[in-house]
Amino acid sequence: MRLQGKVALVSGAAAGIGAAIATALAAEGASVMVTDIDDAAAAALAESIRATGGSADSLKLDAADEAQWMAAVAATVERWGSMSVLVNNAGIAPTADPIENLALTDWRRSLSVNLDGVFLGVKHGIRAMKANTSTAGSIINVSSVLGIVGTTRAPDYVAAKGAIRLLTKAAALECCQMSYPIRVNSVHPGFIETPMLERGLQNMASLGFFPDANVAAAAIRSLHPIGRLGRPADIASAVVYLASDESSFMTGAEMVLDGGYTAQ
Numbered sequence: 284m285r286l287q288g289k290v291a292l293v294s295g296a297a298a299g300i301g302a303a304i305a306t307a308l309a310a311e312g313a314s315v316m317v318t319d320i321d322d323a324a325a326a327a328l329a330e331s332i333r334a335t336g337g338s339a340d341s342l343k344l345d346a347a348d349e350a351q352w353m354a355a356v357a358a359t360v361e362r363w364g365s366m367s368v369l370v371n372n373a374g375i376a377p378t379a380d381p382i383e384n385l386a387l388t389d390w391r392r393s394l395s396v397n398l399d400g401v402f403l404g405v406k407h408g409i410r411a412m413k414a415n416t417s418t419a420g421s422i423i424n425v426s427s428v429l430g431i432v433g434t435t436r437a438p439d440y441v442a443a444k445g446a447i448r449l450l451t452k453a454a455a456l457e458c459c460q461m462s463y464p465i466r467v468n469s470v471h472p473g474f475i476e477t478p479m480l481e482r483g484l485q486n487m488a489s490l491g492f493f494p495d496a497n498v499a500a501a502a503i504r505s506l507h508p509i510g511r512l513g514r515p516a517d518i519a520s521a522v523v524y525l526a527s528d529e530s531s532f533m534t535g536a537e538m539v540l541d542g543g544y545t546a547q
């Protein structure tokens with residue numbers, strides 16, 4: 284119960300990494316607002332958290348929509364009295380086009396979720412948490428190893444994830460300067476076994492980069508010296524730490540969870 288008394292909002296929480304984060308936060312005693320663009324799946328996860336004794340509710344939140352952010356944050360504060368943890372997890376896969384062929388509309392669609400969505404969460408998270416007195420705030424932004432090093436055929440995604448890394452530091456410094464009780468950190472997963480990765484592997488195979496998704500998975504796995512892909516729980520346990528007061532001296536930092544991907 285490392286998060287007893289905390290109230291968390293997680294974006295993109297109905298599947299993959301976000302679902303593992305929401306589940307882990309609740310298991311450590313936090314009340315969790317499970318939000319997602321897929322509100323039926325968010326409601327199902329909140330129900331399953333409650334069924335195992337946790338405290339959770341759900342809301343529809345398209346992370347690219349500022350009005351929905353304002354409503355979701357207000358509803359979370361209304362439901363539990365305050366908000367102290369915000370996990371900006373919602374993200375979408377890259378378009379897989381090379382830069383020279385990438386349409387501006389596709390670039391903007393990707394950035395609207397992958398970067399605007401994080402900016403909006405940080406903005407409204409700070410507004411909601413800056414006056415907290417009993418529990419300090421923690422904002423955790425889900426970036427990627429692809430926010431630290433580049434790759435091909437994902438220019439929009441890499442640009443957004445790199446920007447999240449420095450937006451995190453800018454927000455952390457502003458909170459310090461304003462004496463707000465809010466820490467802001469980023470996490471950088473390697474490749475994690477989620478529906479997004481599953482779709483990505485299928486896509487790589489259908490584009491002809493690999494004969495099939497299994498060969499694609501083996502190639503991606505080989506980029507991780509530790510010898511396996513990541514699991515959603517690998518990221519969730521780091522987020523629990525960043526959400527908890529155990530990390531109270533940590534702000535503006537990046538936590539890399541990548542099986543050695545960026546160590547080479």
Ligand SMILES: NC(=O)c1ccc[n+]([C@@H]2O[C@H](COP(=O)([O-])OP(=O)(O)OC[C@H]3O[C@@H](n4cnc5c(N)ncnc54)[C@H](O)[C@@H]3O)[C@@H](O)[C@H]2O)c1
Nearest residue numbers: 295297298299300320345346373374427474475477478479
């Ligand atoms: N899977 C990986 O290998 C990997 C690696 C590094 C970083 N990440 C990042 O982790 C986060 C979660 O990825 P995942 O693999 O669990 O993805 P996923 O596609 O498996 O799940 C993402 C969830 O976000 C929701 N979502 C999509 N668009 C949304 C929007 N506009 N607003 C709100 N919710 C939305 C989806 O409905 C889904 O429930 C993303 O930010 C992703 O970029 C993933």
